[in-house]
Amino acid sequence: MSKILEIKDLNTSFFTHMGEVKAVRGNSFSMEKGDILGIVGESGSGKSVTALSIMGLIEHPGRIKSGQVIFNGEVISNKSNKEMSNIRGSEISMIFQDPMTSLNPVYTIENLMTEVIIRHQKVSKSEAKRIAIEKLRMVGIPEPEKRISSYPHEFSGGMRQRAMIATALSCNPKLLIADEPTTALDVTIQAQILEILRRLANDLDTSIIIITHDLGVIAETCQNLIVMYGGMIMEQGTVDEIFHSPQHPYTLGLMNSIPKVHKKDKSRLLPIPGSPPDLMNPPKGCPFCPRCKYAMEICKEQMAPRYRIGNTHTSACWLLDAQAPDVEGFKKGCDIDG
Amino acid sequence: MGSYYLRRIISAVMTIVLIATLTFAMMHSIPGGPFVREKAVPDEILKALNEKYNLDAPLYIQYLDYMKGLITFDLGPSYSKIGTSVNDLLEAGFPTSAKIGGMASLLIILIGIPLGIISALKQNKPIDYIVMFMATLGVTVPSFVVATLIIYFFGGKLGWIPTFGLDTWRGYIGPVIALSGYSLSFVSRLTRSSMLEVLRQDYIRTARANGLSEFKVIAKHAVKNALIPVVTYIGPMVAAIMTGSFVIEKIFAVPGMGRYFIESIGNRDYTTIMGMTVFYAIFYIIMILLVDVAYSLIDPRIKLGKE
Amino acid sequence: MADSKFVFLENNTEELEVARPSLTYWQDAWRRLKKHKLAMIGVVVIILVLLFGLVGPMLTPYSYSDQSNDYRNLPPIIEVFEVEEGINLHLSKDYNMFVVANNGELTEKLSLNRAKRDVINKIYYYDLKNGEEIKLDFSYNLLKDKQGYDYDFTIEYKGIEYKYPTGNKFNRSFPFGTDDLGRDILTRVMYGARISLLIAFVATLVNLFIGVIYGSISGYEGGRLDEVMMRIVDIINSVPLTLYVILLMVWFRKSDGLTNIIIALSTVYWVSIARLVRGQMLSIKEQEFVLAAQIIGVPKRKIIARHLIPNAMGPIIVSMAMMIPGAIFTEAFLSFIGLGVSAPQASWGTLANNALPGLVTYPYQLFFPAMAIAITILAFNFLGDGLRDALDPRLRKG
Numbered sequence A: 001m002s003k004i005l006e007i008k009d010l011n012t013s014f015f016t017h018m019g020e021v022k023a024v025r026g027n028s029f030s031m032e033k034g035d036i037l038g039i040v041g042e043s044g045s046g047k048s049v050t051a052l053s054i055m056g057l058i059e060h061p062g063r064i065k066s067g068q069v070i071f072n073g074e075v076i077s078n079k080s081n082k083e084m085s086n087i088r089g090s091e092i093s094m095i096f097q098d099p100m101t102s103l104n105p106v107y108t109i110e111n112l113m114t115e116v117i118i119r120h121q122k123v124s125k126s127e128a129k130r131i132a133i134e135k136l137r138m139v140g141i142p143e144p145e146k147r148i149s150s151y152p153h154e155f156s157g158g159m160r161q162r163a164m165i166a167t168a169l170s171c172n173p174k175l176l177i178a179d180e181p182t183t184a185l186d187v188t189i190q191a192q193i194l195e196i197l198r199r200l201a202n203d204l205d206t207s208i209i210i211i212t213h214d215l216g217v218i219a220e221t222c223q224n225l226i227v228m229y230g231g232m233i234m235e236q237g238t239v240d241e242i243f244h245s246p247q248h249p250y251t252l253g254l255m256n257s258i259p260k261v262h263k264k265d266k267s268r269l270l271p272i273p274g275s276p277p278d279l280m281n282p283p284k285g286c287p288f289c290p291r292c293k294y295a296m297e298i299c300k301e302q303m304a305p306r307y308r309i310g311n312t313h314t315s316a317c318w319l320l321d322a323q324a325p326d327v328e329g330f331k332k333g334c335d336i337d338g
Numbered sequence B: 001m002g003s004y005y006l007r008r009i010i011s012a013v014m015t016i017v018l019i020a021t022l023t024f025a026m027m028h029s030i031p032g033g034p035f036v037r038e039k040a041v042p043d044e045i046l047k048a049l050n051e052k053y054n055l056d057a058p059l060y061i062q063y064l065d066y067m068k069g070l071i072t073f074d075l076g077p078s079y080s081k082i083g084t085s086v087n088d089l090l091e092a093g094f095p096t097s098a099k100i101g102g103m104a105s106l107l108i109i110l111i112g113i114p115l116g117i118i119s120a121l122k123q124n125k126p127i128d129y130i131v132m133f134m135a136t137l138g139v140t141v142p143s144f145v146v147a148t149l150i151i152y153f154f155g156g157k158l159g160w161i162p163t164f165g166l167d168t169w170r171g172y173i174g175p176v177i178a179l180s181g182y183s184l185s186f187v188s189r190l191t192r193s194s195m196l197e198v199l200r201q202d203y204i205r206t207a208r209a210n211g212l213s214e215f216k217v218i219a220k221h222a223v224k225n226a227l228i229p230v231v232t233y234i235g236p237m238v239a240a241i242m243t244g245s246f247v248i249e250k251i252f253a254v255p256g257m258g259r260y261f262i263e264s265i266g267n268r269d270y271t272t273i274m275g276m277t278v279f280y281a282i283f284y285i286i287m288i289l290l291v292d293v294a295y296s297l298i299d300p301r302i303k304l305g306k307e
Numbered sequence C: 001m002a003d004s005k006f007v008f009l010e011n012n013t014e015e016l017e018v019a020r021p022s023l024t025y026w027q028d029a030w031r032r033l034k035k036h037k038l039a040m041i042g043v044v045v046i047i048l049v050l051l052f053g054l055v056g057p058m059l060t061p062y063s064y065s066d067q068s069n070d071y072r073n074l075p076p077i078i079e080v081f082e083v084e085e086g087i088n089l090h091l092s093k094d095y096n097m098f099v100v101a102n103n104g105e106l107t108e109k110l111s112l113n114r115a116k117r118d119v120i121n122k123i124y125y126y127d128l129k130n131g132e133e134i135k136l137d138f139s140y141n142l143l144k145d146k147q148g149y150d151y152d153f154t155i156e157y158k159g160i161e162y163k164y165p166t167g168n169k170f171n172r173s174f175p176f177g178t179d180d181l182g183r184d185i186l187t188r189v190m191y192g193a194r195i196s197l198l199i200a201f202v203a204t205l206v207n208l209f210i211g212v213i214y215g216s217i218s219g220y221e222g223g224r225l226d227e228v229m230m231r232i233v234d235i236i237n238s239v240p241l242t243l244y245v246i247l248l249m250v251w252f253r254k255s256d257g258l259t260n261i262i263i264a265l266s267t268v269y270w271v272s273i274a275r276l277v278r279g280q281m282l283s284i285k286e287q288e289f290v291l292a293a294q295i296i297g298v299p300k301r302k303i304i305a306r307h308l309i310p311n312a313m314g315p316i317i318v319s320m321a322m323m324i325p326g327a328i329f330t331e332a333f334l335s336f337i338g339l340g341v342s343a344p345q346a347s348w349g350t351l352a353n354n355a356l357p358g359l360v361t362y363p364y365q366l367f368f369p370a371m372a373i374a375i376t377i378l379a380f381n382f383l384g385d386g387l388r389d390a391l392d393p394r395l396r397k398g
Helices: A047-055 A081-087 A109-121 A125-138 A157-169 A187-204 A215-221 A239-244 A249-256 A297-301 B002-028 B043-052 B059-071 B086-121 B126-140 B143-157 B170-199 B202-209 B214-242 B246-251 B257-266 B270-298 C025-035 C037-054 C140-147 C185-221 C223-237 C241-252 C257-268 C271-284 C288-295 C300-311 C313-336 C348-355 C364-391
Strands: A003-016 A019-032 A036-040 A062-071 A092-095 A175-179 A207-212 A224-229 A232-238 C077-084 C087-091 C097-100 C106-109 C123-127 C133-137 C154-157 C160-162 C167-170
Touching: A003 A047, A003 A207, A019 A047, A019 A062, A019 A207, A019 A224, A019 A232, A036 A047, A036 A187, A036 A215, A047 A062, A047 A092, A047 A175, A047 A207, A092 A157, A109 A125, A109 A157, A125 A157, A157 A187, A175 A187, A187 A207, A187 A215, A207 A215, A215 A239, A224 A239, A224 A249, A232 A239, A232 A249, B002 B059, B002 B270, B002 C223, B002 C241, B086 B126, B086 B170, B086 B214, B086 B257, B086 B270, B126 B170, B126 C364, B143 B170, B143 B246, B143 C313, B143 C348, B143 C364, B170 B214, B170 B246, B202 B214, B214 B270, B246 B257, B246 C313, B257 B270, B270 C241, C025 C037, C025 C364, C037 C185, C037 C364, C077 C154, C077 C160, C087 C154, C185 C223, C185 C257, C185 C271, C185 C300, C185 C313, C185 C348, C185 C364, C223 C271, C241 C257, C241 C313, C257 C313, C271 C300, C271 C313, C288 C300, C300 C313, C313 C348, C313 C364, C348 C364
Parallel strands: A036 A207, A036 A224, A092 A175, A175 A207
Antiparallel strands: A003 A019, A003 A062, A224 A232, C077 C087, C077 C167, C087 C097, C097 C106, C123 C133, C133 C154, C154 C160
């Protein structure tokens, strides 16, 4: 398998009049073709900014300060906006959180979809319409020939998200980035949308990045997982690895803060105390340190390196260092990666 | 669809009837009647005048007569300009006002909207600051000040344009600029803020994420949405501008509707006041109706909503 | 790396929950308003204008209605002929001769020597206190175009002829100049501030009062009543309001202009506020705390007054700040077409209107009231913009 996407030491900042907001700080990761990668973190953790950086959609006053985005073996982070617009929507697509507001209300679904298809595939109007109808059928919209001439407000939330997905997939992209695709939807609809994403990834051989704050969505859909906090990657690995043996106190906190139906003991949900760091003046050391119950002196001073727990599993936490005190569940004494 | 417009038209007609009634009631409840002056008018003259204009008839008869006249668009005789009907005054004044107003409206639409869009696209750049500075001045300085400044500098000091009258094309420059100043500024501010709001919307990000060119994102996806509030403002504005600005016509001595209106206020010429008010109201309501139509053309959600 | 660094920090997370002080809506809004530079400039200017109108008239030696034939149409910057150390002469456009002190104060109006005046050759003589005589020859005024003189008149003092003014001085006695009746424009602009702002504030408050009550009843009751009330609003909304203010003013004609204008402005512009408040009510009344209040039996009136209106206050204040400049505008406009406050009372609009006939000769008479209007409206616009950014929840960052 080859890498569809590789991020190297990505730094993205927003230069506001109050100062520089360091939204993404030195992230590196990669994903294989056909993979479904989840990025999880609370709001302000830098997950959406990472996605927009890949798309080249960081808007003024933000910009990518350093680092590379390599897509399908080609560096795309230094491309001009015009060059990127050829890739957006055809090679890499993105769908957004709120289907209510993400579709332009004054145009029909047909208009919105065919415009994208014609832009990238240079086909006739009627051919574009045929493709659009086909994609709408694929995402499970009944009677697509009729519904295609509807306006977005005539669709329900779930239908709109399907239409968004259909548009995003209309040019058979190699990579689809879904930013909180189900957050604004009912739980039953959520499951359907996730199912569609999973099926399409399989059928169209599209790799998918799902950005969410909902570990349930990840567990249901993804193979690999990245946990972000304060603009940095805390832990990454396969979903199984991380769910069974989280190696970062933040990941642990995330897991404890979601309810588990099948859990035997009646322990209360444990919210993580405190609030995310101020990215204008991020702490010198680990960004999670002020909220971490295992914080040590070194955490305040220096960000931990990436410790390798297994073949695919890494975590940036000092608890994994050989010198750290023993904590149950944490595999002390791992090697530093790279 | 059809019933939506039908409903709008019926409610527009009702509004016009209401306005006519209200205006009639107001004008007829002014104590003393139209011919009472500071200097006492002899009783027999007063009586003859009242008789002539049917003012001695019971009020409901007068009202019915007036409404009957309204249907045929006969607004009755002027009380102060003997031998002239209100219709004559309208025919004399409205074309002039409408000509100046039409030119001003065009100026506002053709310059105000593009300026607002450019300003929004170049937010916080020099051109934005310049446009917004001018626009802010335009909405803060009252139109009579703008008009007098134009006369003072371009008419008086520089002598480029005549200070009154519409005898040459130069005569139109002053009134048109003074008339459009406020609305031009307002429209460009409104377009700008509406445009900025739209550019923040998720669907703009979607359009970009779908790889559309920046030009298409702006021209197709942003502008149409941004124009919705602008259209709402422009409709009544055109009505107000076309029926003549009292201030501008007074300052530039333009023989338009506004000037006749002011004159009629001074002369207590109640039929003229009434007639002009009703005419203006009809015009205004038609413009609002047109805005509604335009609105439903731009924004498909309107048809569904209950107004 | 020292081992000691790998020791847990004690009580690291204990005080986290209270780490950030929570601000109330108003504290938060005030904090953001303070950051809005233009809005703060607006506030300062509004306070200055208020002081200008309220305190100002007490500090000037004139009243707004004091007339003086001697001091008509004097500009704020006066051209002077310095004929001797400490003696500056100024000739007004009405051919009155004044002695101006070095600091710009008008100390004396010279009397014309009627016996010696020569109307045919346009030569006047004025007597100075020190016994000297001044000869004014203004025949050039008429010849100007024909013979190429670029001055209007000459002054002769102790045998020396002056063709051009020797300098300009700020008018100390009347800093903004005087009008055609010799009234001090500064004092009149100050009184104008009182009238204009009084009208604007009262009209806005009344509109606010009507609009809030109307809107909250309509929004809270809902159903049939709401439909009827909003239908009425729709109809009023399709009436050109400026026209109705004019009709009302015509209708009121007889009595005092100030009261009329306030009533006229107060009764027509509440519609937009009513709409706004209704919209707010509709969304707020669905919230739990209202339900809670209803369940424990709080009377309707109290729920509206205690719970609903305070929660809708943000947008109401914003639209109020935008209404005040609108009212100032409308008042100025009404006064300008002759329907404003009656003389000798003066609003900024009437002052501007009065200045029109003499515009070409005395532009400063229009300049100052117009500036006052523009500055005040600008300040309110700035404040309104700032308030909207600070108070409007739709624009708050999530």
